[in-house]
Amino acid sequence: MWIEVVCGLFLYKVLRRFFYDDAVFDVDTSDFNAIFSVASRLEKLYGGKAFVGLRIPDPDSDSTSASASRVNCDLVLLTREEAVLISVKNMAGFVSVNSDGSWMCRSEHKRREELYPDPVAEANRQASVLEAYIEQRGVSLPQGFLSYKVITSNPKFRTLNPERFQPEVIRHDQWVHLKKESKSVFSGWFKGALRSAKKEVQESTLQQLQFVLSTAPMWDRLELKGSKYVLGQFLEFKGKHEDVQALKVIKRSKVGRMNVQKTSMFGLAPTTVQVLYSFRDYRNGGSSSEWKEMTVRSSTEILFQPQNSKKVCKFKLSTVSSMSLSA
Template identity: 65%
Template sequence: MWVQILCGLVIYKLFKRIFCGDDVLDIETSDSIAIFSVANRLEKLYGGKAHVGLRIPDPDTGSRQNIDIVLVTKGEAVVVSVKNFAGFVSINGDGSWVCEGQHGHRAQHYPDPVEEVKKQASVLESYLEQRGVALPEGYFSYKVILPNPKFCSIYSGNFPPEVITFEQWTLLKPEQKNMLSGWIKGAFSGGKKEMQESINQQLNFILGTAPIWDRLEIKGNKYVLGEFLEFKGKQEDTQALRSVKRSKVSRLVIQKTSMFGLAPSRLQVLYCPRDYRSEGMSTSEWKEVTVRSSTEVIFQPQDSSKVRKFKLSSILSMQLSA
């Protein structure tokens, strides 16, 4: 029996190395995937645009506030913090949270998520004011969403109204906008439709150009937020990719090339040079290099202390923050 178990483990390791060869299997339950899943559902429920993985400068601390999602819809914006908690969650008298049974670990203590997201909304408003966007009072609201199906709470009624538990999250419908929003109805009523549209356009543009986490799009509708570090592989491949630096490149798209016989699998890497003078780039300005599919992207995920390796063959695209 032990021989069968050991053989099974060896086969699994070989399968992972041959067909995955990287850390793709380790991100199945990552916070990044939960954040993008929530963002996609919010867009489907309420329309608008969800900006994900923002890193907004905070002049008070000299650091950056990490904001999971900012949802911009008609006449409002919601700052969303996604807490991928699993296990039993309770609230202490000081507002901090305790999560027991998460990933088989001991009880974990977390600062008050509502106060955290409130601070994020405040920092974001100040940042927008610095960039010339004056928002009406009450334009921003904030929410904490708990999307993990393994989330449990004995006293769910103790959670503040800004918290959307897993059960509430699954029951959300488009007409239940008041559960998500703190919007003051009628603020843009009357002849202020043009003002509303103008603010939405400005807001989406600024959030679309704000500092963000680097991000990987992995096959299987998976995303990883964090920091791109370097490429690793054969010298000729890393040399071909030497111009891919965040100061010069904003986005990479990976395309598979045809394979003949026993030739090594190769990939086309299309990258868009960064141009600070314009908002977008035309397709004619994309550059192309061809490298081995075994070339690796070394990446530091936002929610992990461990550096990860992802083969280019498992990546669809990579976006680099300026």
């Protein structure tokens, strides 16, 4: 029996060593995954485009502090009818609203309480900074075109005093029942909760808005195997000298996105990966349609610092699906 147990543990470690990167286990991607999940569902329900991980310059911040000079926006949904700044809260536990608007979250099992600043006030502040940034870049928004909402996406979110939540908050029990509505028909609680009867903006204004949001400062993005996401800052590649030299072409001033594909296997472990990348197209804020490719060792690592973390993590290319770099 002990022989089977030892062999099982050895096999587990071997498989984990070959197919996974320890950093994947060390980084909690749940908050990032929640943002991308909400963005994907909103796009399917209402069309338009969701811009994730914006870092908007804050004109009122201390210019001497780099960390204080940006306002983080989880996502902005842009449609013909409106732009909605969405703050995604992935809280799990029993949540109550205090008299000052702050939220108290008590974990179900750990019996630990955490205090969160007023999420609605934060979203309001983010929307104000975003609107000022858009106008600074030459686009005048129609009155009321930009709004803000807070979505609690975690199924373990429980409310202790739901009557005290502000109308800008879409609680999880409401979020799961959200359905696609026509432009002119609204029903139940959802009327005015996310979208309202607004006139469509002119096509020229919509295109300007799309350009501004697509070229706004954003967090870099890693998509890992298994549809896991990490927002943060790409630092550099680490590995064999020839691989790092080849990958030097991938830098934010030139490349907006790279994809990773397995190309060669030896036994159980991938030995090389194919890296596809496209050069940045500054005319529309995206990347060109022409893809270049190279082959490097799968053990080559991406050094990446997740958002709101001081820790630098290493991700092997064999665990990465794609990486997007902010300009």
